[in-house]
Amino acid sequence: MKSLSFMKPALTTILAATLLPLSLSAQTATAPKPAAAQHTQAEPWTKIPIPPLHAFTPEKPKRIELSNGLVIFLLEDHELPFINGTILIRGGSRDVPADQTGFADIYGQTWRTSGTATISGDDLDDQMESKAASIETMGGVASTSLTWSSLTPDFDLVFSRAVDLLLHPAFKADKLQLAQQQIDTSIARRNDDASEIAIREAIKLAYGAGSPYARQPEYATVDNITLKDLQAWHDRTxxxxxxxxxxxxxxxxxxxxxxxxxxxxxxxxxxPFHSAKVDFTNPTPSVNFAEKADVNQSNVLIVGLGTERSNPDYYALSVMNEVFSGGFGSRVVQDVRTKLGLAYDVEGQYGASYDHPGIFYVLAGTKSVSTVPALKALEAEIGRLKTDPPTPAELRKAKDQLLNSFIFHFDSPDKILNEQVTLAFYGYPLDFLDKYKAGIEKVTSADVSRVANKYIDQTKLATIVVGNEAQITPSLSDLGKVHTLDITIPPPPHGEQPQ
Known part of the structure; x- marks a missing residue:
């Protein structure tokens, strides 16, 4: 889950240390009390009444479907004189051939930078800047998108430019080459950061290296992309x-x-565009290692498949996730980081995606010499989810954190509309958000224990370590047979390394 901010606990501590002595000194000035009596004094903040949460009823946007199948969502917001728009288009990186991995990013960039038949991308930049407006295009996993933003008086101009870009793109060779060069540069540097290596390889282990959700661009796959390919994709989608x-x-x-x-x-x-069906299999239990000789620490992950948001157990799994890894008070942080001192950074998540399994993971950053103990501690915490149901305090805290933070995901019309569009894109019911509060409130400790035992199977989890093998003591072999990952970068097809 998302890590909580260090600021709030620190601020609470400062206030308590500052205000409480003042209150006590005022009392002792007139009527000194024994130290024992002061020590057992009730904590006043525990008496502050906490009202129940209000019902969550997000505003519903107006939905319109045209005769040609295009769907429109409208939501008025007159707080500021701005209008924001998004066009979400089915088809993304998961839908391109493996030998053109990287296509979606290159398409999204070249589309915008090339401009249209009537205005170049550079001139469009200048025009938007003069209006404090923007038009952007982007490639994603399941979709591509065109977005625009403008002041209300400039809407007609900016919208007309956005529609022109949507319907009359002018894919240009020099802009394609620039996009390819930028992707090539990122390929050349992808092994610079140990944590990025660990996450990338963990995704491969969870989904399979050949999965469209795990493929990575290479020089050859980027080089395969042509202007004709970009135009053909645009015409298709x-x-x-x-x-x-x-x-x-x-x-x-x-x-x-x-x-x-x-x-x-x-x-x-x-x-109509249809994504190909993808089969998912759980990773094989294994210990995997990638050498990063220029570091003195290890990035460790334990990874497996998660679930989909449409799963009836989504609410119970969300509470389980919060108990396990939801911030400073979670089990994995309290035990592995605070009590055992085996990691300076710990986090995890039982991931739930919209139309395919998310990823279940727990990761930690630790000293090289703490690598094996840290992994064993993480494994123990995963196992404890199955054997130790959450206590009443853990359950209450987890549900409170989920419910109190949920509203901040939808505290503006922009956020509400974006989520409603996403739900519609993946075919979820219009009242999906409305059911979240009641779904979380109904979860019991027994529910959490049930889903932990149903969905977490330690024989279907893989381990990955990225670090300096010479400094890792005891050896990773204490955990089992170690498979060394090959993270070398295949050379460019034409032999020229990007700068």
Missing amino acids: VVPNNMIVAVVGDFDSAQMEAKLRAAFEPLKRGE
Whole structure:
């Protein structure tokens, strides 16, 4: 789960140390009390009443579906004179051939930097900057997107430019080459950081190295991408029944609907985009090592498959996750970091993605000599989830943290609209968010114990260590047979290394 900030606990400690002595000194000035009486005095903050949480009923955006299949979401927000828009388009990196891995990122960049038939990407940059506006394109795992933002008076101009970029892109050779060079540079540097190596290799272990969710770009796969490929992908994906348009901000919904209909209703329905089915298998239990001789510490991970958000056990798994790794008070942090002192950084998550399994992981950064003890401690904490149900205090704290933080994911119309669009994109019901509060509140300690035993199987978890083998004592062989990972970078097909 997400790590909590160091600031709040530190601030609480400072306030307690500053204010409490003042209160006591005022009392002792008139009526001194024995030290024992002061020591047993009730903690006043425990008497502060905590009201129950209000019902969570996020505002529902207006949903419109055009005759050609394009879906529109509108949500008014008149607090500031801004209008933000997003066009979400089905098809992403998981849908490209393996020999063109890196395509989605290159497509997203080249699309924007090339501009259109009527305005170059560079001139578009200048025009947007003069209006304090933006138009951006991006490639993702399951989708590509075009976004824009502008002041209310400039909407018509910025929106017209965005539609022009959507419908009439001018993919240019020099911009493609620039995007390829930038990807090549990131490939050349991908082994610089030990933690990045560990995460990258952990994803491969969880999903399989050949999975579209784990593939990594290489010089050869980037070099395979041509302007013709970019245009063909654009023609295939940019059809109205393959897109969701979402607009939030300072506008009148009826007027905005008319503008969007005028722009998109003339488009002809195309062939719907379908992602290929991907099979997932649990990783083989193994100890995997990647050498990083220039460090004096180890990055260690234990990794396996997680679940999907549509899983009926999603709420119980969320509470389990919070008990296990949800911040400073979680088991893994308290035991491995605080009590045992085996790691300076510990975190974990039972991941839940929208339409495929997320990743279950726990990771730690530790001294080289603490590598094996730290891994054993992490394994023990994973095992304890199955044998030790959460205490009433752990359960209450986990549920409070989830519920109290949940609202901050949706504390603005922008966030609410983005989540509603994402749910619609993956086919989730419109009331999915509304059910979250009740779902978490119903979780019991027995539920957490049940899902831990159902979903966590230590014989289906893989271990990875990135570090300096010469400094790791005792040896990783104490954990079992060690498989050495090959993280060397295949050379460019034309023999030229990027700078």
